[in-house]
Amino acid sequence: MERLDISKLQYVLFDWDNTLAESRSSLTTAVNQVLAAYGLPDWEISKQKRNKDLSFKDNFPNVFGEDKAQKAYEEYREIYKKIVPSKISSFPYAQAVVDFFLAQGKKLMIVTNKERQLLEFELPLLYKPECFCNIVCGHEAPADKPSGEQIKFSLKGYLSPEEINSQTVWMIGDSQQDSRAAKAAGAQAIRVNQSIWGEVETQEPDILYFKNFKELYEALKLAKN
DSSP: OOOOOOTTOOEEEEOTBTTTBBOHHHHHHHHHHHHHHTTOOOHHHHGGGSOTTSOTGGGHHHHHOTTTHHHHHHHHHHHHHHHHHHHOBOOTTHHHHHHHHHHTTOEEEEEOSSOHHHHHHHHHHHSOGGGOSEEEOTTSSSSOTTSTHHHHHHTTTTOOGGGOOTTTEEEEESSHHHHHHHHHHTOEEEEESOOTTOOOOOOOTTEEEESSHHHHHHHHHHHHO
């Protein structure tokens, strides 16, 4: 198990979808309803059109076409909001990891490409919003993940870009977008869970990988001792 050092850690940034929240089932259920209404293949097929560097929302023009994307997304949003309260869940030990960091005096943030309207709707379903000292959503920073600018923006007023390094800031997420953003900003990239779209990739030596939050939690307990 990877030996972690939290002695100089100040800020822990979390991705939201498929990291703190199991929202994929809600997403696919809602988007499949919209795809069917537009006579398009289901998400498992339609997602092949997506740009991996863009958020789910920003990929709607690639899937639905520029002329229908906005309307399709608005329809998706309304269906999603009806579905998500009964379907969303946190992953086992995710709350334990959040509580661990708070108990150690670390500041927590959420950094996500998701739009704020949905993030703020979902967050209280799973966590106390006051656990997070800052939340940055899609299109609020100069650039979204995988750009490091979103991480730098989230830490503005907390740390200068020069103070961001692998010891002071961790970015915990499930995808290449999260890890690339972390590395671009100078933070430590930490991966949990399988990527939301199930993409297989070669592990990189400068990224810390944990198969789930339980494994991360066990490593954190060792780091405390």
